[in-house]
Amino acid sequence: MTEDRRYEEISILKEIAELLNEGTDTKIVLSEVLRKLLHVTGLQIGWIFLIDDNGTQQLAADEALPPALTKNNKQRMCEGSCWCVNRYNKQSLNQATNIIECKRIEDALLDNAGETCGLTHHATVPLRAGEERFGILNVGSPNKTHFQRNELALLEAIAYQIGTALKRIKLTQLEHDTALVAERNRLARDLHDSVNQLLFSLSLTARAGVEMTKSKDVKQTFSYIQDLAQDALGEMRALIWQLKPHGLENGVVSALRSYAQLLSLSIDTKFTGVANIPGKVEEALWRIGQEALANCKKHSQTSKVSLSLHASLDEVMLTIKDDGCGFHYEEHRILPSLGLKNMKARTQKLNGKFRLISKPGMGTEIQVHIPF
Structure with missing residues (x-):
């Protein structure tokens, strides 16, 4: 590999890393990094499938898909299976693979679904961080039927970066959810210790007022205050339940x-x-x-x-x-x-x-x- 080529690849990895380090929304991050990847590598078409533990795929990002694959709100990309997804689910797709004939394109041609813009093949790269797997990255270009070894190596390095970013976003969301639960629990405690007790005291005070006064009008006023306090106390208890459900354990x-x-x-x-x-x-x-x-x-x-x-x-x-x-x-x-x-x-x-x-x-x- 020439010095210029090595410098170019390092620059590409740096640009991708900077982009991945900034985002917190999975779909936005994947869309932006896919666009950047195609731009800096000179490739033209790409898409990313996120795949859960049950093997269910989700089209998370795509760029410049041919009309045959975008028809009916990209239905062909969102449904059905293909060779790369099947290999991923069987855990036999462990590195950048050169080259896969695209079953979705073949099916589109058989169905006369529209223009394919010369796309027939694509490279497939698994997205992972350590032992955790997230999905696959597919890239290609019109009339391109082969990727060189150095191209696959670069795609694999980028895929590792994407996988690491997905792991970071997942951990960030988990941290956010944990903090949200803690805040709900704190708010529930505060409501119970302050507002709930004040309403209870108000109810007792109104009840005492009913018993102490002899005036009919004053008794009715205190009774009305007591009823309002009881209703508010019930609403407060229901709100505390919503914030911190006792018994969910x-x-x-x-x-x-x-x-x-x-x-x-x-x-x-x-x-x-x-x-x-x-x-x-x-x-x-x-x-x-x-x-x-x-x-x-x-x-x-x-x-x-x-x-x-x-x-x-x-x-x-x-x-x-x-x-x-x-x-x-x-x-x-x-x-x-x-x-x-x-x-x-x-x-x-x-x-x-x-x-x-x-x-x-x-x-x-x-x-x-x-x-x-």
Whole structure:
């Protein structure tokens, strides 16, 4: 390798490292680094698949894909399998590989899906940090059917940098989530020790006022203050529960049962399957269940609700249903409230599926399915 070529590769790695060191959002980082990679290497087309432990792929970034691969919102890139993903899932893709005929391109040609811009082959590089694997980087150019050894070595070095950055982002998010839980716990303690105690004292003072005065009007005023304090105390206790759910250590079903009782709801619970649910999923189910039960209390005009949770080795299904008034809703339409939108957003954040079923006079049912 010439001195100029070695200097060029070092410069490329430096530019990529600087870019990867700055970002905290996975998709933004991957999109920017892929664009930079293609620019500094002179390649033209690339895409990155993130692949989870279940082998499910996600198109996380792409650049200059030919029309045949972008048709129908890139459906061909988001669905189905291919040689590189299959080899990755079988753990037989351990280094930069030269060259792979692209099955997605071949299928697009067979289907007459559109222009392929001369792309027929691509190099594939696994993204990893140590023993942890994240997905694959694919790059190519029109009419390019071979990568030199030094090109593959450079791609592999860049892939290691990307893998390390993904690991850093993952650890940063974990640190953020841990800090968020700690802050919620602190806020719950502060509310319990200050506002909660003040409301309790106000209720006792109002009760004493009722017993001490002989004036009917004053008694009514104190009674009204006492009722308001009791209502506020109930709301405060529910808020503290939302911030710091006592009983979640015994499982999400137990916690939601206790929360329903706090809301004076009569709840029938059923749990089946394997009880080992990841903490992040359990936290999401708890927040979604809270919102669903609160909606039932506020809007359903019934105090009866049923909850079922089924967990397997790699997925969980939560269903919350009431037999209340219900409302008119057509599937695939915009959800009618912020609470329902939040439930759906929490579900989709974990690659899950959210479903709402409701009709006037037929009650409301919330279904949440989350893989893990």
